[in-house]
Amino acid sequence: MSNIKNAQGKMTNYRWTICAMLFFATTINYLDRQVLSLTWDEFIKPEFHWNEEHFGNINAIFSIVYAICMLFAGRFIDWMGSKKGFLWAIGVWSAGACMHALCGIVTEQYVGLGSAAELAQATGQVAVVISTVSMYCFIAARCILALGEAGNFPAAIKVTAEYFPKKDRAFATSIFNSGASIGALAAPLTIPILAKHFGWEMAFIVIGALGFIWMGFWVFLYDAPRKSKFVNEAEIEYIEQDKNDLTAEEVIQEKEEKKIPFWKCFSYKQTWAFAFGKFMTDGVWWFFLFWTPTYLNTQFNIKTTEGLGMALIFTLYAIVTVLSIYGGKLPTIFIQRSGSNPYAARMKAMLIFAFFPLLVLFAQPLGMYFADWGKHAAWIPVILIAIGCSAHQAWSANIFSTIGDMFPKSAIASITGIGGMAGGIGSMIMQKGAGNLFVYADEAQMTFMGFQGKPAGYFIIFCICAVAYLIGWTVMKSLVPKYKPVIVE
Template sequence: MNAFQKTGEKMTNYRWTICAMLFFATTVNYLDRQVLSLTWDEFIKPEFHWNEVHYGTITSVFSIVYAICMLFAGRFIDWMGTKKGYLWAIGVWSAGACMHALCGIVTEQYVGLHSAAELMAATGDVVVVVATVSMYCFLAARCILALGEAGNFPAAIKVTAEYFPKKDRAYATSIFNAGASIGALIAPVSIPLIAKAWGWEMAFIVIGALGFVWMGMWVFMYDAPSKSKHVNKAELDYIEQDKYEEGAAPVAVEEKDEKKMSFLQCFTYKQTWAFAAGKFMTDGVWWFFLFWTPSYLNTQFDIKTSDGLGMALIFTLYAVTMLSIYGGKLPTIFINKTGMNPYAARMKAMLIFAFFPLVVLLAQPLGTFSPW
């Protein structure tokens, strides 16, 4: 019997409250990321005379900057600490999200025009200047957004490791990671409506402001498990059960400085290459859906994001990704029912779910009959 089972004290469950905060942060992360893709084709494109090249450049630069920042985000979180590091990350990306709303004002000032109507009515060489200047303004805001958003997943993963034993981490990760899907679900039924009612600028401001709300909650809610007043002894023993040998009594663990590893040393491990290859083959597909689905529906089927059908189609597409919650639960089921070790359980679960994306191959031929 493990130490956490011997205390006789009813265990608190504050770790799941922290997991909910990670879920909320990831939801906001994806909402901020989605505002541009859901507003550019219908609202921003006509105002700034963009075409697919302008938008494609912005999304490409965002992806590159995000990838580069991810290389250093984990070290930054380790250096700043989980609490402060997460606050910095979400503060920077929320500021970057709100800065998108200023791009129109900066463009107007640069070209000497005074309203969105005048920008839309521009002709000749002015059109080129408007499109170029506005694109660079959005690029600047997008880079700040990428800088902050790169810190979300390293911080969330570290918090998960702090608050959950190894056997529960896959499930906890799947829950907060589902925030990406929830953010993608909320976005198409909220952002176009905000943009249509109050302008695309307010869509960036309203969604960006959610991050600052989260920051206020995080300041008061998070502490390391051993320091948190919301975590009792029974829950702390449960969280730290990996420190105890099976059947042994809890022992004092001497805190030691962990050996630091250089960035290049990471590439000497096959696990690094396996993870990088997996992310390379999957993230591009997911981001393609995020960035280009709204524009595709408008171009291919003349369905706008602010239309009921457009919102329903995008919502349904992203709703399928909610299966990721069960994907994280499946390894835990294998472990509890068969005694399988965590690594083997995760590999088996991933193999099962790897077959599902093959269904997407039917999308192109069936799309000739219906957008559904």
């Protein structure tokens, strides 16, 4: 490590400050995303006469808009640069988050009613109009939220590639990506309380305003490493250590900063491997993020405003937060012990993580087996879901890092956007399918593997979630069996 120090003294560690900023941005991102799922069943649903199909439609449209925006968000970040691009992204999504609070007012004005109580008391055709109009209002706000949120991960992955050498990127990514878990962890402790005491509208406004505070810090704290006054030469040497391992051709490419034309990105197997991995697995995470509170209410009659409901959701994401961080460290251990290249180490780690979601298969059966525990039986499926979600976050940290392994920095945000689009499409299919399935299962009293009604629908979705990672890994490995960086000609 002596070559990492120079006359300026001890190496600075400002890259971890930037990582912390990425962590807080991701935390806010997921807080904003969670407000609806934690308020709709108890507060919004009775006011606007919704059912699972309305909620599924809103989530599905959010997912597909997010997917489309992800396709272009990466290119936008590459064009604008990390600093300005991130500011635009979080500014737009924070505005969209706050706009949810206006949906009730717009619905009242449209139907000619004067209060939330009057909306809730409406019946017949008026109730149908209320549910439809309010749904479209939320869809509009959700689309703006999706537009901004699509920029978070392309920007964060690009910044990580700028501030960390390859061997540290999965760990750094796992740290900032754990912000998703922390956001989901803080959400049940804050959002239901805000909604209960100040109204669901205030929950959207307060949580949405956090993004504007983050923007103020980002303006003063972020610059590219060589432009930052907080980064000394020793840290720059550490950040750029991968240049020592580049071939002559790669060194020339690095210096010339050649860009990959956008549509040419789709010609690489590496792009399709990343995209398919995201397509198969992002919908799993979003399903549990959006539907777990409703699942607890449906299956165990537990509301998020109850102490037990808060404790269950908090415990779920506490487990996810702790376990997922170590998932990003595993490839580094493989690299140090075996000397394998980063891509091989990540794929080995991802295969291990792909087996853990299989435990979700036992969530429903064990929850039913211990039904005599009453509401406390919910602890078993929640813990198993937590292990599956932990595996997802560890998987996610590593699949994001494969982009930096194989693509030049000038293309990282674009490839991230393409993969995010694929993940959004997968989530859209999952959200729409789940909403329709739950309504159908309830109305037809469908049976599946010993379950009836909505529980049968949940078990079907759990089965899909359990095997998604092994399918994703198998296809990724088939497309890119060995480390093969993209050389721009």
